[in-house]
Amino acid sequence: MHKATIIFDLDGTLVDTAPDLVTSLNATIALRGLTPVTYEDLTHLVGQGARMMIARAFALRGAALGEDDLDVLQAEFVHHYRAGMPGASRPYPGIVEALERLRDAGHTLTVCTNKLEELALPLLQGLGLAHHFAAITGGNTFEFRKPDPRHIVETAKRAGGPTDRIVMVGDSINDIAAARNGGIPSIAVTFGYSDIPVTDLGANAVIDDFALLTADYIANLTA
Ligand SMILES: O=C(O)COP(=O)(O)O
Numbered sequence: 001m002h003k004a005t006i007i008f009d010l011d012g013t014l015v016d017t018a019p020d021l022v023t024s025l026n027a028t029i030a031l032r033g034l035t036p037v038t039y040e041d042l043t044h045l046v047g048q049g050a051r052m053m054i055a056r057a058f059a060l061r062g063a064a065l066g067e068d069d070l071d072v073l074q075a076e077f078v079h080h081y082r083a084g085m086p087g088a089s090r091p092y093p094g095i096v097e098a099l100e101r102l103r104d105a106g107h108t109l110t111v112c113t114n115k116l117e118e119l120a121l122p123l124l125q126g127l128g129l130a131h132h133f134a135a136i137t138g139g140n141t142f143e144f145r146k147p148d149p150r151h152i153v154e155t156a157k158r159a160g161g162p163t164d165r166i167v168m169v170g171d172s173i174n175d176i177a178a179a180r181n182g183g184i185p186s187i188a189v190t191f192g193y194s195d196i197p198v199t200d201l202g203a204n205a206v207i208d209d210f211a212l213l214t215a216d217y218i219a220n221l222t223a
C-alpha cells in the first residue's frame with residue numbers, strides 16, 4: 001500500500017476548541033465593551049487565526065478597530081487563551097485510535113493549522129497529541145497559509161513525508177480549498193466549525209466519525 005502524508009487541520013478537526021475560543025474571544029472583546037459572541041457566531045469568525053477572529057467579531061458588532069488596537073487585542077487574546085490551555089478543549093472521539101492506526105500503516109502524520117504556531121504547539125502538547133505528528137505548522141509558520149496550497153505542501157516537506165501523495169483532513173472551506181488549489185485529495189469532517197454545509201465544500205469525501213478513517217480509506221483516495 002502506498003504511503004501518504006496525512007495532514008490534519010486542528011480547530012474543529014482534531015480538537016473541539018470552540019468553548020475556549022469563545023471564552024477567550026469574549027474576554028478580549030469585552031475589553032472594548034463589545035457584547036459576547038456565541039458558539040453559532042464562531043463558525044463565521046474562526047478559520048483565519050486569532051487576529052482575523054477578533055477583527056471579524058468587531059465587524060459583527062459594527063465596531064471600528066484600528067490596526068494598532070488589533071495588535072493589542074491579539075496579544076490579549078493569546079495571553080488569555082494560553083493561560084487557560086487546554087481548558088475545555090478535547091480531542092474528537094476516535095482520533096487517537098485513527099492516528100495510531102494510520103501511523104502503524106506507515107503514513108506520515110502532520111498538523112497544518114491557521115492557528116498561531118505558538119498556540120497550536122502547547123495545545124497539542126497539553127492534550128498529549130503532539131507526539132503523533134512529524135510536523136506541526138501554524139498560520140504564522142510560513143509567509144502563506146491555508147487556503148494557499150503551499151501551506152499543505154510545505155508541511156509535508158517539513159515532516160519528511162511523501163509530497164506526491166498527500167491527503168488533507170479538515171472541517172472548513174480553508175482546508176478543502178487549500179487542498180483543491182493544490183490538486184490534493186481531501187476529507188471533510190462533519191463535526192467541526194464550517195459555516196457552509198460540509199457536503200458543499202467540494203471535498204473528495206466526507207466523514208462523520210474517525211472510525212471511518214482507516215488505511216484502506218486513505219488508499220482509495222490516493223489510488
Ligand atoms: O484558529 C483558526 O482560526 C483556524 O484554525 P484551524 O486552521 O486549525 O481550523
Ligand SMILES: [Mg+2]
Nearest residue numbers: 009011012171
Ligand atoms: Mg478548522
